[in-house]
Amino acid sequence: MSMNSIRDTFFEECEELLEALVEGLSQMEEASDDMEVINAVFRSVHSIKGGAGAFALDRLVNFAHTFETVMDKVRDRELAVDEKLMALFHRSGDQLSDLVASARDGTDLDPSAETAIVKELESYLGSDAAAEEFSFDAVTLDFDGPAAIEIPDIDISDVGEAADTETEYCFEIQFKPERTLYENGHEPLLLFDALAELGELKVEADLSNLPSFDSFDPNDAVIAWSMSLKTTESETTIQEVFEFVDGLCDLSISLSSETSPAPKAEEVAEEPEPEPASSEEPPKAEEVPSPPSADVASVAPAPAAPVPSPKEETPAPTAAPNMAAAAPKEARGPKPTLRVDLDRVDRLINTVGELIINQAMISQRIEELDLPTVAHLTNELEAYKLLARDIQEGVMAIRAQPVKPLFQRMSRIVREASDATHKKAKLVTVGDSTEVDKTVIERLADPLTHMIRNAVDHGLETAEIREAAGKDAVGTIRLSAAHRSGSVFIEISDDGAGLNRDRILAKAIEKNLVSPEVELSEPEIDNLLFLPGFSTAGQVSNLSGRGVGMDVVKNAVQALGGRVSITSTPGKGTTFTIVLPLTLAVMDGFVISVGNQTMVIPISSILETIRPNAKDIHVVGTDSQVVSVRGAYVPIVDVADSLGLTEEERKERNGILLLVATESQDLTALRVSAIHDQRQVVIKSLESNYTAIPGVSAATILGDGKIALILDPEELIKLAHSNPLDPFGQNTNMELRHA
């Protein structure tokens, strides 16, 4: 593993930690005193700091440290979380994420924002904490004999006094690292430092397991340590120090009956006496209060007089359950996951696509053989088909990810946008756990960011206007995701003033996007927003008006095979709905024939299929046709015409009509020659090796290994309406020119 790949892993982990951080912070908003949540936030920041330290990312370390210190105060309940502090935490989280990104990409980051946040954070720390410098002092270990690291002793009388105010306990800690602890890059010394921060620490190394020099393996963990720690902190705090080496060492923490070690104990510590026993075994119940290994407290006389320790009577039970608690803790943690290179998954998906095609081919070939008794063969084939489907679904599920991280990022956009526009806004997300293909999530980030900014900037009114209108001063942006009938619906809605249709129309006329004479319906006016070069902002604001319009959003969504639509109610707000296919790799379609060609049309776009009677079809004008469907006249678009296919006696046959309704076009009937089958097809891009072809969205491979084109109904209808001139100045007779 090279340094770079370790670095990559660190940044991947940072992504997850930042996600956890954002999630924790939003939970804190609801329950600011939930210790679990505060701890989770603290841990995220702490882990980023720790990792960053290993890569000498000082700026990141320093910022994380300041952030963490304030979090720590909250954790210790020295600091109450109010709205202002919460906002600061959010900003700190954003800043941390920026710092991580800048460290990862090696880009420069303007320090002004950072300085301001650090200043604000430090204002919460007061003078005492500010003095607490962040540094790891190197402690040299003496390996000549049982080493004792002495942390400055305090006068025993002091301890007695301290015990009056805060009860000080003496913990016995047995720590025996396993080989894996070192292999994972942990350093016991840092743990000791962390313990020393909690109170007075004595560390003694147990070298009894040291092998003879001949058989010495430098990678083996042979040294164990016994420690005694006098601290006012709880046992949980001590356990937290060992959090990251959990499972990598034998650890036992027990409460010594002695809250203050007798002077004799110190003598023992100084006396170089080899450890009699290894600390592998946890203290036996009957031996507690004096644990088996000879350490500071165990040599001290058994408690004769009661000492001010509330836990005194039950030291053994506290130690035992804690050991037991450590094991299930692992099980309770996040589900084990596997990090896999995306390329590998995609290769697997391609291969599985091939498998599906191959399965279809085999079925077709066997059918062609026309064997006399194929019953058992058909059964096996059917089983094969199901298995192939299962594998495919499983593989596709690998790519599916919850939209949560994407939605979480949007809360930052709302914060920044509302700051920049001096509006008050909050983000409400619904359906975070909805799973969508990874590529979709990645490619949705920009359009969503843009729409959220727009919603704050154009959608919401200022707090004054809102209050005047009797609304909550804080505007709500609602971001929701849901699976509905094989598609993913993502809605971005605001509770603002709604679209100002007069202004949109005026703007569109001013920009020559529509002619002033045209009468437009309300949805048509709304859809003007998606025209290229349209921007309603009266002035170029900080946020919008950067030349990126809703047309970019629309294109991005369409590139994913999706659609965007708007609904708006004056005074109530505006909702943008994005409908996306569940996956980009497979699709349910009708296998149809158009002329002599086999093609596929997506089932999702088809409302109904009609085999029309001749009397239902009427000619309008010279060659336009309409079909009456339950009394309504629906225009017919001939797919073969639209694609520029040859005439070939198709007008005589009525063929089959597919009723489709598209976003921009009304109900239309597409005429095709026949429908053969309904099946799931694997989508193959045409663009990767060729260019896009109007009316065709992609291609797929059929059971016979031949390629069938996947039609794009909306484009087909557009093509028919625009009556395209032949782009090549020739009669595009499409036939197999070379058979």
Added chain:
Amino acid sequence: MPETAEALADTQFEFITFSAGGQNYCLEITQIREIRRWTPVTALPHTPTDVLGVMNLRGAVIPIFDLSARFGLGKTPANERNVVIVAAVEGTTIGLLVESVSEILSVEKSAIQETPDIKSEATRHSIRGMISVDETMVRVVNLDAVLEHSAGVAQ
């Protein structure tokens, strides 16, 4: 070792020669992925005549061009010896229908002559150079030119 290999690659070129539109052409062997027998393709709508359609190459959809038609030499007549040369340039894979494949040609770099200053700009662009072999002339196909055409179909 790397130097000698590089030096060798610098001077020695291997080409596969084939005929299209009654003329001899060749392509550098490193650009060729495979050579396949002709099988019917799926035609594409709204495409010029030299685009025959698309073919399934182990799961990838690749466009097939009639090289003869592309160079303005008329459609390739159907023939049992017709093959599709699958070539790759800069991540794009395409198939070229040619009349027949002839042989592998190994030549020194110096044997490749520059295209002389012929009248037709399009023709000059479509070939990268010429190689003289036993009194016949072999034209080196400029794959980029074939691709540029394909990208520019919408003009």
